[in-house]
Amino acid sequence: MDLNYSQEELAFRDEVRAWLNANLPQDLRDKVANYGELGREDLLRWHRILAKKGWVAPAWPKEWGGTDWNLVQRYIFEEELGFVGSPPLIPFGLSMCGPVLLRFGSEAQKRRFLPRIYDGEDFWCQGYSEPGSGSDLASLKTKATRDGNEYVVNGQKIWTTLGHCADWIFCLVRTDSNMAKKQEGISFLLIDMKSPGITVRPLVLMDLGREVNEVFFEDVRVPAGNLVYEENKGWTVAKYLLGHERMNTGRVGASKRELAKLKAFASAQPGNDGEPLIRDPRFRDKLTRVEVELMALEITNLRFLDQMRRTGQPPGADVSMLKIKGTEIQQAITELAMQAVGPLAQPFVPVGSDAEFDAFTAGLAPRYCNYRKTTIYAGSNEIQRNIISKMTLGL
Amino acid sequence: MNFDYSEEQQLLADSVRRFLAKDYDFETRKKIVASDEGCSAEAWATLAEMGVTGLPLPAEFGGFGGGAVDLMGVMEAFGDALVVEPYLATVMAARLVARAGNEAQRGSVLPRVVEGRMRLALAHTERGARYNLAQVKTAAKPVAGGWQLEGEKVVVLGAPLAEKVVVSARTAKGISLFLVDHGALRLRAYRTLDEMRAADISLQAVKVGADALLGEEGGALPLLEEVTDFATALVCAEAVGAIKFACDTTLEYLKTRKQFGVPIGTFQALQHRIVDMYIAHEQARSMACVAASRADSAQSVRERQLAVSAAKIKIADACRHVSQESVQLHGGMGMSEELKVSHTFRRLTVIAQQFGDAEHHLGRFAALDTEGT
Ligand SMILES: Cc1cc2nc3c(=O)[nH]c(=O)nc-3n(C[C@H](O)[C@H](O)[C@H](O)COP(=O)(O)OP(=O)(O)OC[C@H]3O[C@@H](n4cnc5c(N)ncnc54)[C@H](O)[C@@H]3O)c2cc1C
Numbered sequence: 001m002d003l004n005y006s007q008e009e010l011a012f013r014d015e016v017r018a019w020l021n022a023n024l025p026q027d028l029r030d031k032v033a034n035y036g037e038l039g040r041e042d043l044l045r046w047h048r049i050l051a052k053k054g055w056v057a058p059a060w061p062k063e064w065g066g067t068d069w070n071l072v073q074r075y076i077f078e079e080e081l082g083f084v085g086s087p088p089l090i091p092f093g094l095s096m097c098g099p100v101l102l103r104f105g106s107e108a109q110k111r112r113f114l115p116r117i118y119d120g121e122d123f124w125c126q127g128y129s130e131p132g133s134g135s136d137l138a139s140l141k142t143k144a145t146r147d148g149n150e151y152v153v154n155g156q157k158i159w160t161t162l163g164h165c166a167d168w169i170f171c172l173v174r175t176d177s178n179m180a181k182k183q184e185g186i187s188f189l190l191i192d193m194k195s196p197g198i199t200v201r202p203l204v205l206m207d208l209g210r211e212v213n214e215v216f217f218e219d220v221r222v223p224a225g226n227l228v229y230e231e232n233k234g235w236t237v238a239k240y241l242l243g244h245e246r247m248n249t250g251r252v253g254a255s256k257r258e259l260a261k262l263k264a265f266a267s268a269q270p271g272n273d274g275e276p277l278i279r280d281p282r283f284r285d286k287l288t289r290v291e292v293e294l295m296a297l298e299i300t301n302l303r304f305l306d307q308m309r310r311t312g313q314p315p316g317a318d319v320s321m322l323k324i325k326g327t328e329i330q331q332a333i334t335e336l337a338m339q340a341v342g343p344l345a346q347p348f349v350p351v352g353s354d355a356e357f358d359a360f361t362a363g364l365a366p367r368y369c370n371y372r373k374t375t376i377y378a379g380s381n382e383i384q385r386n387i388i389s390k391m392t393l394g395l
Numbered sequence: 396m397n398f399d400y401s402e403e404q405q406l407l408a409d410s411v412r413r414f415l416a417k418d419y420d421f422e423t424r425k426k427i428v429a430s431d432e433g434c435s436a437e438a439w440a441t442l443a444e445m446g447v448t449g450l451p452l453p454a455e456f457g458g459f460g461g462g463a464v465d466l467m468g469v470m471e472a473f474g475d476a477l478v479v480e481p482y483l484a485t486v487m488a489a490r491l492v493a494r495a496g497n498e499a500q501r502g503s504v505l506p507r508v509v510e511g512r513m514r515l516a517l518a519h520t521e522r523g524a525r526y527n528l529a530q531v532k533t534a535a536k537p538v539a540g541g542w543q544l545e546g547e548k549v550v551v552l553g554a555p556l557a558e559k560v561v562v563s564a565r566t567a568k569g570i571s572l573f574l575v576d577h578g579a580l581r582l583r584a585y586r587t588l589d590e591m592r593a594a595d596i597s598l599q600a601v602k603v604g605a606d607a608l609l610g611e612e613g614g615a616l617p618l619l620e621e622v623t624d625f626a627t628a629l630v631c632a633e634a635v636g637a638i639k640f641a642c643d644t645t646l647e648y649l650k651t652r653k654q655f656g657v658p659i660g661t662f663q664a665l666q667h668r669i670v671d672m673y674i675a676h677e678q679a680r681s682m683a684c685v686a687a688s689r690a691d692s693a694q695s696v697r698e699r700q701l702a703v704s705a706a707k708i709k710i711a712d713a714c715r716h717v718s719q720e721s722v723q724l725h726g727g728m729g730m731s732e733e734l735k736v737s738h739t740f741r742r743l744t745v746i747a748q749q750f751g752d753a754e755h756h757l758g759r760f761a762a763l764d765t766e767g768t
Contacts, residue, residue, distance in 0.1 A: 134726050136654040159727045205730045206737035212727075272527040272755060282754040335715075338744070339752055342525045343550045346593065346745060349586040351433070351555070357585075365588045369741065372722050373730055380726065382664055 003299065005076075013076050020084040023049055032085050033261070035363030037209060040123060040165035046087045047120040057094050057118055060102065064110070065118045071309050075248065075301075082253025090162065093117040093124035096241055097170050100188065104229040104237050113168075113190070127157040127171035127191070127215060128238070134159075135383050137172070138182045138235065142217060144173040144189060146224070146231075151175075151189065153197075153220040159377070163200050163213035166193050172238055175231050188234035190226040197221070205373070207366035208349070242379075249319060249378070250326035252298045258333045259291060265360075266340045277340055286339075290332045297325045317391035320384035327374035327381060334368040398684060400468055407445065408468025414441060415476040421735045424477060433592040434480045434556060442480070443511025451486050451625075453493050456505035462691035463628040467683065470629050474636025477735070477742055479591045481514050481553030487626050488515035488561040491572060494618055495610025500574055504559060516557035518548040518596055519619060526751040528619050533598060535564035535571060541604040542566075542573065547597050554594040555584040561609060562598070568613025575603055589745040590738065617696075624703045627750040628686035631710045634746045635683045638676045638713055641721040641739050645669060648725055665724060672717050679713040682706040701763050704756035710746070711753035718743035 005013065028046060031038065050056040051065075058074050060066035069077065081089065089095075098117050101110050116122040133140040142155025153173060163169065169191050176185035193200070197220035203212045229237050263278065266287065271277040278284055301322055304315045338345045345365045347357055375381045389395045400408065419427075419438055427435045442448055447469055452458030459465070473482065489508045492500055492515075507513035524530035533546025544564050554560060560580060562573045579601050582594035610618065646669055649660030659665055682705065689702030718740040722729035729736055747753070 129727070132653075134654065136656075139654075139656075204732045206732045206740065208732065270523045270525070272525050272758070274523075274527075274530070280754075282757060286754075338748070339754070342748065342752070343520050344522070345748065346550050346587040346589075347585045347595075348588045348590075351584040351586060351592070365744075368744070369588075369737075372719065372740075373727075375723060376726055376730065380723075382662075385664070 003302070005072075009072055009076060012073055013080060016077055016080045017084070019053070020080055020086065023053070024084055024086050025049075028087055029085055032087055034359035035367050036359070038087050040162075043087050043090055043165075044120045044123065047089060050089070051119050056089065056120070057098060059095070060098060060114075060118075064102065064114050071305060075305055078248040079253035082248075082251055082255075083257050085257050090123070092126045092162070092166075092170070093122065093168075096126060097124050097168075097190075100170070100228060100237055100241055103240060104188075108225070109190075109228065122167045123162070123165050125160050125163045125166035125169045125193075127160055127163075127169045129159045130156060131158050135380060137238075138186065140172055140174060140186065142171065142173050143177070144175050144187060144222070146175070147221075149224050151222045151224060151227070153189070153191065153217045153222055155217050157215040157217075158212075159203070160200075160213045160215045161211060163193075163215050164202060164210070169193055169215065170228075172234050175234075179232070183235040185232050186234040186238070187231050188228040188237040189222060190228060191217075191220065191222050195220045195222065205370065207369040209366065209370060211370075250297050250301050250322040251330065252294065252301060252326070255294055255297075255326070255329050255333060258330070258337075259287075259294060262333060262337050262340065263287070265337070269340055283336075283339065287336060290329060290336065293325065293329050293332070297322065297329060300325070317387050320379075320387045323378065324381050324384050330374050331371050334364070334371045337364045338368045400464075404465055404468055407447070407450075407465075408472060410445060411442070411447060411469050412472040412475070414445070415472055415478065419476050419478060421477075421738075424479065428479055428586070428590045432556065433586060433590075438478075439480055439514070440511050442482070443509070447482075448485070448511050449509035452489055452505055452509055456493075456501060457509040458505065463625055463632075463687035464691050466629055467632040467687050470632035471636035471639070474633035474638075474742070475640045477590075477637070477738055479589075481516065481556050481592070483626055483629060484516045484551075484553030484557065485514050486629070487622050488517045488557070488559070490622050490625065491517065491561050491618060492574065492609065494622075495572060495615070496574070499606065500609060504574070513558050514553065514556050516551055516553040516560045517622075518551040518554065518560050518562045520549055520551070522547060522549050526755045528623060529570070529616060531563050531565045531570050533562070533564040535566045535573060537566075538602065541602060541607060544573065544575070544598045544601040544603065547595065549595045550587070550593050551582075551596055552587075552591060552593045554580075554582055554596060555592045560596075562596075563615055563619065564598075566612055570615040570619070571612045572609035572615045572618070573603055573607045574609045575601070575607060579603065587745065589742040620696075620700075623750055624699055625690050627703050627707055628683070628690035630746050630749050631679075631683040631686045631706050634710050634714055634743065635676070635680050637739050637743050637746070638679055638717045641717050641736060641743065642669070642672050642676050644736050644739075645672065645721045645724050648728075652726075659724075668720055668724060672720050675713040675716050679710050682709040686710075697763055697766075701760060704751075704760040704763075707751060707756040708753045708760065711748070711756070714743040714747035718747075 057065055058067040058069050058077055062068050101113055128137055130140050144151040144153045171189050171191055172186050173189050174185055175187040179185035197218040199216040201214045202210055203214055205211060266278040267276050269277045271280040308314055341361050341364055344361050449458040450461040450465055454460045492504045521532055535542045535544050558577050560575050562575050563570055580596050582596055584594040587593050649665060649669060650658055652659050686703050686706035689699050693699035721736050722740050728734055
């Protein structure tokens with residue numbers, strides 16, 4: 001047994017780390033460090049820097065811009081990306097729509113969409129959830145009716161992350177309501193957000209951030225050529241995506257960075273007795289527990305990766321545990337940060353012009369609120385537990 | 396043994412609850428939060444009429460001489476409705492005036508508070524002091540005709556709305572209190588996470604008269620400790636009301652929200668979760684009784700502190716547990732600011748830390764509990 005990266009892997013990590021550090025613009029770095037709100041331009045700027053380097057979609061085939069890195073290198077890259085503290089790479093185009101097109105898309109669709117996703121020309125969002133269909137996604141009702149060379153779409157999506165920034169949305173829609181199983185009769189459709197009949201309405205979350213939306217479709221006409229794969233086979237596409245590339249759901253790199261920030265903060269912050277808070281055993285023990293949790297997650301993650309590398313088999317339902325543990329750790333860190341600032345966690349919205357907030361501390365409470373989402377989205381942690389219970393344990 | 400409220404206590408709680416249900420519903424509250432003042436003059440006037448502002452103040456100034464137990468039902472109703480009026484801040488400062496003030500100070504402040512014509516704030520917390528009440532760096536120097544205050548106070552609840560502010564400062568003899576007019580202070584105001592108004596106050600060569608000194612010079616710490624324990628007992632009761640709301644509304648959601656063709660409350664995984672919330676609520680209620688009753692009638696300071704800390708430990712845990720679970724079990728809807736439950740989440744998050752988080756009170760309890768062993 002050897003838990004260490006090889007010399008080559010370490011060299012690769014150092015190279016990636018050095019490049020990322022050298023090329024992440026300072027203003028973006030600061031904004032991320034202070035939990036500022038990242039807009040479309042911020043996100044695309046970083047995306048384009050990586051695209052230019054050829055690193056924006058490592059997992060794609062080489063002919064479409066991929067890097068040919070092996071599994072471990074790809075994992076290392078993603079962890080370093082999280083660790084450096086850059087704006088996130090928005091997954092909807094790069095790791096959702098892209099892989100779907102690569103696997104199921106027609107040549108014409110690949111040529112039309114993939115280069116624009118790669119270069120950061122099109123911004124994508126994901127239209128799956130509906131008011132009545134969250135965990136029970138297959139019950140979705142948004143309807144697409146074939147009319148000549150077009151589909152006519154009617155219905156509503158909800159919780160659409162960054163829908164207000166998006167040029168395109170990929171949707172699951174119902175094309176046949178008379179199927180025996182609700183998973184049948186669903187299709188995967190690409191829709192231009194500028195199409196007449198689409199209305200995007202912001203949905204304010206409790207941290208007051210602008211992040212998710214409701215998207216309404218009223219007689220939206222979509223060229224039939226935007227159907228991916230076959231009509232009524234959208235569930236196959238959706239399932240492929242769910243099983244695809246979930247090795248990084250634990251977000252170990254990002255949590256390492258947040259934990260390091262928290263430690264630095266707690267070292268500078270006085271505790272009740274005036275000594276640095278980090279020396280307060282009650283606080284320190286909680287911090288240490290999270291750190292050990294994170295270590296266990298990282299090693300489990302690497303163990304799965306190693307298994308996958310040897311067998312060529314994805315770990316299947318067990319990646320759900322990476323999502324469960326990863327999100328619990330992310331939330332625990334935001335909770336500890338709130339505890340660390342203590343009474344200074346309360347200021348929330350300035351009133352009047354002369355109000356000034358310390359950017360970092362002022363970001364902690366909204367972040368604590370916002371991160372409650374992590375155990376809800378991308379398959380709630382309850383649903384992830386159901387998956388393990390059913391698929392792995394056979395209950 | 397008797398855990399019931401007296402008839403009077405119950406009557407008051409009921410009428411406050413009815414008033415809030417009618418005139419302080421969630422939609423109205425949203426408007427109040429968004430208004431310039433961030434609180435409601437009408438609601439304050441009504442609370443004064445009902446005797447709520449006078450309840451914890453001495454009878455000789457028009458009050459009712461009540462204690463924490465008398466206020467439990469009211470605070471619970473406040474927690475349910477998420478009242479954002481500066482009640483806690485006013486009560487803390489007013490009780491300090493009542494305890495420490497001279498006749499002139501008490502006479503000029505207390506009747507007006509009772510009648511709902513004056514709101515107050517207590518400026519004590521400083522940057523870096525966390526929950527340690529003894530840490531005061533703000534200084535008060537004697538100067539001709541009075542005192543000069545120098546320093547900074549942070550997260551002073553209700554400060555933007557207060558006509559007078561009780562400010563703590565260190566003098567040669569120790570921590571002392573000063574009754575300062577709002578106009579003499581420079582504020583940086585904001586809305587807090589739980590949608591109340593607060594401010595940071597910078598005190599730069601603030602001159603106050605000799606008559607501003609409240610109580611004995613250097614004698615403020617025990618008073619601050621007492622009033623903070625009292626306020627902690629009040630927020631424990633308030634938390635119970637907010638926790639109850641979070642449990643009830645989540646239970647309702649489990650019964651009505653359908654996924655996979657059935658109410659999500661039919662999933663046993665969620666049934667156990669709501670049961671644990673329900674248990675947390677009952678235990679929080681028990682401990683809120685402990686805090687209030689001992690804040691009123693403990694035989695010693697030590698007994699009071701032990702009880703209040705024990706209660707706050709359980710309440711802080713329950714606040715976090717119930718607020719997080721109520722959001723989680725609502726799925727995406729729980730994150731939405733449209734739903735009251737996300738605002739209850741925010742209030743509970745603040746209460747969990749207000750006047751000391753669980754770790755702070757664990758420290759105080761453990762130290763007292765193991766004294767002399
Ligand atoms: C910030 C945020 C961003 C999002 N971004 C997007 C996006 O970009 N695109 C998109 O399509 N969707 C997005 N979502 C939606 C997300 O995928 C859903 O919220 C999620 O699937 C849960 O669905 P729901 O909100 O309807 O909750 P529900 O499914 O109603 O669940 C309510 C509660 O019941 C539990 N539950 C449900 N079924 C079971 C069961 N069988 N057993 C046990 N417990 C169960 C859930 O875990 C949850 O706790 C986002 C959500 C959030 C909060």
